[in-house]
Amino acid sequence: MAVSPVRFFVCLLALSAATAFAQAPATIRLDYLHSGNALADTYALERVLVEPLPWAGNLAHHLDTSNRGQNMVEVVDPKIGDVLYSRGFSTVFGEWRTTDEAGKISRGFHESVRFPAQGKPVRVRILQRDERNLFSVVWSVEVDAGAPEVIRKQGPAPARLTPIRVSGPSAQKVDLLILGDGYTGADMEKFERDARRMAEHLFKVSPFRERAADFNVWAMAVPTQQSGVSRPSTGVHHASALGTRYDIFGSERYVLTLDNRALRDIAQYAPYEFIEILVNNDTYGGGGIFGQFSTAAAGNDWANYLFVHEFGHHFAGLADEYYTSPVAYQPSGARREPWEPNVTALHDPAGLKWKHHVAPGTPLPTPWPKAEYEAASRAYQARRSALRAANRPEWEMNALFREDLARSNALFSTAPQRRATGAFEGANYEASGFYRSQMQCIMFDRSDTFCKVCEDAITTIIDL
Numbered sequence: 441m442a443v444s445p446v447r448f449f450v451c452l453l454a455l456s457a458a459t460a461f462a463q464a465p466a467t468i469r470l471d472y473l474h475s476g477n478a479l480a481d482t483y484a485l486e487r488v489l490v491e492p493l494p495w496a497g498n499l500a501h502h503l504d505t506s507n508r509g510q511n512m513v514e515v516v517d518p519k520i521g522d523v524l525y526s527r528g529f530s531t532v533f534g535e536w537r538t539t540d541e542a543g544k545i546s547r548g549f550h551e552s553v554r555f556p557a558q559g560k561p562v563r564v565r566i567l568q569r570d571e572r573n574l575f576s577v578v579w580s581v582e583v584d585a586g587a588p589e590v591i592r593k594q595g596p597a598p599a600r601l602t603p604i605r606v607s608g609p610s611a612q613k614v615d616l617l618i619l620g621d622g623y624t625g626a627d628m629e630k631f632e633r634d635a636r637r638m639a640e641h642l643f644k645v646s647p648f649r650e651r652a653a654d655f656n657v658w659a660m661a662v663p664t665q666q667s668g669v670s671r672p673s674t675g676v677h678h679a680s681a682l683g684t685r686y687d688i689f690g691s692e693r694y695v696l697t698l699d700n701r702a703l704r705d706i707a708q709y710a711p712y713e714f715i716e717i718l719v720n721n722d723t724y725g726g727g728g729i730f731g732q733f734s735t736a737a738a739g740n741d742w743a744n745y746l747f748v749h750e751f752g753h754h755f756a757g758l759a760d761e762y763y764t765s766p767v768a769y770q771p772s773g774a775r776r777e778p779w780e781p782n783v784t785a786l787h788d789p790a791g792l793k794w795k796h797h798v799a800p801g802t803p804l805p806t807p808w809p810k811a812e813y814e815a816a817s818r819a820y821q822a823r824r825s826a827l828r829a830a831n832r833p834e835w836e837m838n839a840l841f842r843e844d845l846a847r848s849n850a851l852f853s854t855a856p857q858r859r860a861t862g863a864f865e866g867a868n869y870e871a872s873g874f875y876r877s878q879m880q881c882i883m884f885d886r887s888d889t890f891c892k893v894c895e896d897a898i899t900t901i902i903d904l
Contacts, residue, residue, distance in 0.1 A: 464494035464611060466557040468585050469704060470564055474533045475548035481533070483566060483579035486550070489591040489708075495556035496610035496711035502526070502556075506900055507779060508757035509730050510534045512567040512575050513553040517560075518582065524562065525555045529731030530757070532698060539689050550700040557585055573776055597660075597709035598681065602632055604639050604657040610711040613656045614902060617712035620661025620738075621684040621697075622669040622720035628661065634718050634738040635659040641744040642751065645888070647895045651902050658710045669695075669719045674831060681706060684717055684735060686725050692828055695725040695735040703733065714755055716747065722834050724841075728753030741838040745886050752883055752890070756898045759783040761867045761876040761884035764817040775873045781897040782883060783867045786875045794877050794893045797861040806862030808879050809851055814871070816851070820844045845886045852879050861892055 471486040502525045504512070509528030516523055533549040536542055553564065561584040567575040584590075607613050618638065620631040635657075643652040662681035670677045670685035673692050683699035686692060697703055697717065707715055715733040719725075726746040728734035734754035736746035752758040759780035775785045784793060789804040798804070820840070827837050852858055863875040867884075876884060881891035890898065 464496070464556075465499075465559070466585070467491040467493060467495045467554055467708075468557050468583070469552055469554045469708070470581070470583060471550065471552050471701065471704070472579075472581075473548055474531065474551045475546060476533070476537065477544075477546040478537050478542040481537070481578075485581050487591060488583055488585065488587070488589070489594075490557070490585060491554070491708040492594055492597075493708065493711055496615050497556065497713060498611050499556060501904055504528050504904060506757075506904060508781070508901075509779070510569055513555070514565040514567060515555045515558065516563045516565060517558075518563040524558055527553075527555075527731065528757070529553075530729050531732065532696060532700075532729055535729065536689060541689075549698070552700060552704045561586075569779065573779060594705075594708075598706055599660045599662045599709075601710050602635070602659040604635055604659050605643075605652075606656050607653050608656070610656060614654055614713060615656045615658065615711045616714045616716065617707055617710045618657065618659045619682065619703075619707065619715060619717045620659070620720065621680050621682040621717055622664055622667060622678065623661045624665065624667050625663040627667055627720060628663065631661045631718070631720070632659060634720075634743075638716070638718065638736070638738065638743065638747045642748060645748050645882075646890065647899050647902070651899070654902055656711070658712065660706070660710055662706060668721045671721070671723065682717060684719050686721075686723065688727065693725040694727050695719060695737065696727045696729070697733075697735075700732075714751075716751055716754070718747075724834070724837060726750040730754060730757040740834070742841060742886060745882070745888070749882050752894065752898070756894070756901045757781065758883050758894055758897060759868050761881055763866045763869050763871050763874075764814060764821060778868060778874070780868075781900075782877060782881075782891070782893045784863065784875050785873060786863050789863070792863060794861065794896070797877065797892050797896075799860065802857075802860055802862045804863045805875060806857050806860060806864050808857060808864050809855055810864075810866060812851055813848065814866075816847055817844075820847075841886060848880070848885055855879065 469489045469491055473484045473486055475482055504526045510530040512528050514523050515525040531551055563580055564583050565577050565580040568578045570576045618635040623631040639657045642648050664680045666678045668678055669680055673687045682697045682703055684697040686695050688694040688696045717733055717735040718738040721737045722739040724740050726736040728750035734750035736743055736750055757780055759782055777785045861877050864879055865875050867876040868874040877893040878891040880887045881894055
């Protein structure tokens, strides 16, 4: 029987990937507890595991020089002090501690760091940005993957892994895992369609479009008893393996899971570096934490936008550039230069971090129709709040979003600096004191393209 060229190529690709996987080191995961409040935090070791699959990353790119994240993990040779592996990341705890609640009580969060086995005991250090915006060590622990208490064997995978896009061996590609939550056994075909649809859209957006061949995409969903995830503000509570839900930190549209242990125990059965969770809901919502995961409501009319916007947070550490929508975070009052690559406090216009994109003669700060935008946005936000308070049908909210985007596009279309890269005041949830690089971007409103600065930031992480 003749074998088609496509089938032959897929078989060769699978064989190549399997060979590369067999040569890769084991994946070590350190689970720990991170607790505290707005003023102080502590760490405690929970367990060390050898994950079922070998390390999926590129061993040639073992050190992270991107300067992203509120935290950094370093794996260090304890004898000579050399850093063997590092990656920047942020945490759910780091976001929670900026909320009003963190000023009143302490909470604990489960966190994990993963790294390739080094064949010897190592010291794992967690670093955190200090008041100078520099990384300093806040916790360290000795890890010996050969110790008797290390978990080495685990049960079978809780769900089937589906390849969505396989471009080559994992060590040479970015591995994205799409997890489903709120999908019943009868919804599994829908989940696969949703995952394929979201991945297809991602690779239509620059710079992911130009770098599509650098990605593998996998999908997996543990079935639930009921369709959809919890939305406590409306009295909806559904059990699910990931525990993803709406109303995180009191924000009705913020969707996260706070059960990191469950997330990692499921994800470990796939080769991955990044995770997107699709929730089987129609209500607008999503979230994203750099180096952890992102979420999107797959059934919403704006699902494509939500997937890409939230993935921008998770994948590249991009900041939100909008500032008129209500958020759960409390403003710090300080205007320290953000580590996020796409916003700035503009303390030194001559040293603007994206100045290579700024044309000569562009004024800094850069004028834009800010007052008109804010007046329209206040009216829009009032209508949005009223729709949610009345629990109106989702199609009404979607129509409002379309109306708002059309109004913004019309307002910006005649602005002299419409296509310019500069420093436009209003970003990072603040109307003043923080600046974005262009008038519009996926990180600012429901536009369909990233600004040049965000494209650069994404490309840096793809290269890493």
